[in-house]
Amino acid sequence: MASTLSMISTDLIVSCSVPSRFTVFRSVSVVVMAELVFIPMSRMGHFAPMVELARLLVDLHSELSITVLILKLNPDAQVAAYIHSLTATRIKFIHLPQPETQKDISFSNHISNLQAHAPLVKDATNNILHHSSSRFIGFVFDLFLTPFIDVGNQLGVPSYVFYASSAAFLGFQSQALDLQDEQNVNIVELKDSDTEFTIPSYINPVSSKLFPTILLNPESNSMATTLVRWLRKAKGIMINTFWELESHAISSLSNGSVPPVYPVGPILDLERKSEVHQNSDIMKWLDEQPPSSVVFLCFGTGGNFNEDQVKEIASALEQSGHRFLWSLRQPPDPFKGPMASQTDYDDASEILPEGFLDRTHGIGKIIGWAPQVAILGHPAIGGFVSHCGWNSILESIWFGVPIATWPLYAEQQLNAFKLVTELGIAVEIKMDYRIEVIGNGEVEILRAETIEKGIRCMMDKGRDARKRVKEMSEKIRRALMDGGSSHSTIRDFINDVMGSMPKKN
Incomplete structure (x- = not known):
């Protein structure tokens, strides 16, 4: 049939x-x-x-x-x-x-x-x-x-x-392939090392502690390197970034290691993602908070923690004294594989410290799935504790919200490194934290003191990061305006692809 x-x-x-x-x-x-x-x-x-x-x-x-x-x-x-x-x-x-x-x-x-x-x-x-x-x-x-x-x-x-993802990470992937093919570096063996490498798309040397999880596992390393070999056969690469954010990385890609690149970002779904009913509990609660006073915690579609780590986060928030909005989600069924979706808790109080919700009543709010764009765009948000997924980074920059970095998997450690070390628009909670997305490796528990320190740095002391991200917010908006860097690049791509249009048979 x-x-x-x-x-x-x-x-x-x-x-x-x-x-x-x-x-x-x-x-x-x-x-x-x-x-x-x-x-x-x-x-x-x-x-x-x-x-x-x-x-x-x-x-x-x-x-x-x-x-x-x-x-x-x-x-x-x-x-x-x-x-x-x-x-x-x-x-x-x-x-x-x-x-x-x-x-x-x-x-x-x-x-x-x-x-x-x-x-x-x-x-x-x-x-x-x-x-x-x-x-x-x-x-x-x-x-x-x-x-x-x-x-x-x-x-x-x-x-x-x-x-x-970023132009910097594209450069990293290309360099990682060369390290394995031309210099016989076994990246899988670097999993527990702290070796520094010169990666042309980054200004500073990059420690192997920040290498993405996908390259540190034999199974996924083979798949990742195969994809990059194919990527090099493309006629061009459109990258979800913009010149003002990654001029060094974009320039480094002109060395012929990858096909011609078109920085066309930020590509964001702001209109539909922000369509949240203004009478929702989340937005009502934010409306009642002072400007720039709320710490927003959200860790993406794959970001969730076990009960021990949840309790440490709760303690850090309570000790910091800051208002908070926390998207707390339940880990997926481990038998459904690494791509399974997480779900909301029926009753989050079961995994939180006893009495936490009572002690933080009026100061904090626990939610499940978060309408992230709408929240980041609310004037009450003063900082974002994030897993440093690239889409989340671009959204945070768009709204001028500083980040406290807590990467989990994929290329997020390198994204955190770029934000903190190279751009200065974020502060660090822990840059080399990682969870295992393959297998059942032991999970590090980040202690409340470390989390609290990062939150306080972002909310109380992060004036430089806050100033820089506000400046970058202006640049990211101009990039897509008529005549902006990305707007011009998109037109270049259209001209290139239309110019090579084959004749109709």
Whole structure:
């Protein structure tokens, strides 16, 4: 039986019968000259920035449309709701079926799962070409999907990569591959060392204590290095950053170690993420607090702690005496793998110190899932205790909120290093803290005294960091204005990709 390909389109949609494994729907209300195909990871931290970039591109060029192919690979329940919230024109979404040969979702199976998806991507793209009056001008892949560049090569169109992290980390990934290939450095063996390396995309030497967890595990290291090898085959890389934030790192990437880069950030979903009912308990509570008085604690979609660590955080907050808003979430089921989603507690008081909620009543508020953009944009927020995910960093800079760094996994330790050591827009709680996302390694417990010290430094003494982040906030907003650095770069990308548009057969 033929598989079904379902599309959500903001244009008028009709069904057309085609001799294919798929049922394809085609928009007939708009005739366009050029078509890009975006393929993001189906995780909100990657998916939303790519779709927001797609919105920017079609807004800037009236003869461009974009089709987003959605893979059933590491799916995130929030993605479906996000798609339905969109109102952009000339962006279509196609859900690909899950291939029969897909294996369990894990780092070791990631590449083989991509290989199983590749025929579906090629068939879907061929259907788009066959039933569209547009000219297909190229792919844009998420970093984790770079092996699909082979599909672009087979179809004779250029492939670009959207890089959802910093330019500095892109430089690090490229240098790490060279260290392993050219200097025979076994990065996995650096897990417990404190060796410093010169990384061109960073101003200061980088300690191996800050290397991302994904490179320190044999299973995930192999996958990560494979993705970077493929990334080097792309025609160009769009990075979610801006010149004023990472001029040194962006300049360092011109040495030929990676394809040409386009700093197009900040790519943020501010409008939809800030749509929180103003009568919600969270916003009502913030409305009652003095300006810049509240410490906001939120650790992203994968940030959660065991009961011992929760008690240490609670003690630190109570001892600091500062008002706080804490997004406290429950760890996911360990049997569901490293990509499982966390949930809210039914009753958070069960893991908090006895009497904590009573003693902090009126001073602090415990919540589950946090509408982070709306909270960071509230004038009561004075500081952000963060895991240092790149999207969270850009949001914090946008609103001019200083960060106290508490990285957990992925590249977050290097992000913290950049914020504290190189940019001076954050203070440190602990820069080299990490949790194991693979296996069941022992988890470090960060003591209340260390956490409290970081909070006090941010709220009481962090005048320099606060001043710098306010200055950077002005720059990040100008970057996307007409004539701004990123706005100009996005136009450059459009000109480049449209200039290489193949002729319609």
